[in-house]
Amino acid sequence: MTARDPFLPGFTLHDIDADGVRIRAAAGGSGPPVLLLHGHPQTHATWHAVAPRLGERFSVVAMDLRGYGDSDKPPGGEGHAAYAKRAMAADAVAVMRALGHESFAVVGHDRGGRVAHRLALDHPAAVSRLAVFDIAPTATMYARTDKAFATAYFWWFFLIQPAPLPERLIGADPEFFLRTHLEGQSKTPGCPSPELFAEYLRVYRDPATRHAICEDYRAAATIDLAHDAADAEARIAAPLLALWGARGIVGRTYDVLETWREKARDVRGRALDCGHTLQEERPDEVSAALLDFLG
Incomplete structure (x- = not known):
């Protein structure tokens, strides 16, 4: 299909x-290519205020990760391998190649940042620059988990429980779970907007989406950690920008910054005065930082 994006x-x-998995992507602008990857529980619509700004200077692609938005939601398979960040990174490469881009910059928020990290390790020739929003590396966060983090990020430990426990509990009232999750992470009144929340809820009401999200987190706690351990000494070659909510x-x-200096050779970044969803809470600052970094 080709149609106009209602949010971008x-x-x-x-x-x-992407090797048998249908990925929904929005493309616009002109210039050097940039890939935008959303997090949980968002879709590519989270970039609505940033992508058009970048599109003035770059060819921008914003995709729905597998399992999210309007992309396919395949079964998790043995060991949750279908939702390994390695599989999601391969989707991203396939999408960009299909749109004519062999090498590109990658910007990832939340889960998308974890996909971007794996993408830079597995496909270094494809990644020219890398920006990650409001994350530390997955293995680092698990290794340094304490009571305060586990309390604040309870869903990291709830969503990984064996199916169908979290799926059925969330399914009892998905709107309440989604609203509580988003309101707890945003520190900016009005974020997300009612229109964005309605879009996120539209896909969150789908049981296949909720199961895929759980599989994403289950993979992060199992197969992704195995992949990270195998690459423990690897360092990202591309310049890396880390932004996070103060x-x-x-x-x-x-x-x-120190957590990313353990994983990459060239790291810079800073905090913004907001919560978790930088691109929605501080879109002007995010756009300016990306335009400067992507250059």
């Missing part, structure tokens, strides 16, 4: 085959 002005929607848990819990 001037962008066109595409359904792209009022969020990640910024209060970790020395964010």
Whole structure:
């Protein structure tokens, strides 16, 4: 399909085959290519205020990760391998190649940042620059978990429980769970907007989405950690920008830049005065930082 994106002005929607998994992506703008990857519980619509700004200087692609938004939601398979960040990173490469981009910058928020991290390790020739929003590396966060983090990020430990426990509990009132989750993470009144919340709820009401989200987190606690351990000595070659919310848990819990200096050779970044969802809470600052970094 090709159609106009209702959330990203001037962008066109595409359904792209990534080795048998259909990925929904929005593309717009012109110039050097940039890939935007959302987190949980968002979709590519989270970039609505940033993507058009970037599109003035770059060819921008914003995709729904597998399991999220309007992308396919395959079964998790043995060991949750279908939702390994390695599989999601391969989707991203396939999408960008289908749109004519062999090498590109990657910007990832939350889960998308974890996909971006794996993408830079597995496909270094494809990644020219890397930006991650409000995360420390997955293995680092698990290794340094304490009571304060486990309390604040309870869903890291709830969603990984064996199926169908979290799926059925969330399914009893998905709107309440989603609203509580988003309101707890945002520190900016009005974020997300009612329109964005309605879009996130539209897909969250789908049981296949909820199961895929759980599989994403289950993979993060199992197969992703195995992949990270195998690459423990690897370092990201591309320049890396880390931005985080000064009022969020990640910024209060970790020395964010130091955690990324353990994983990458060239790291810079800073905190923004907001919560977890930087691109929605501080879109002007995020756009300016990305335009400067992507250059």
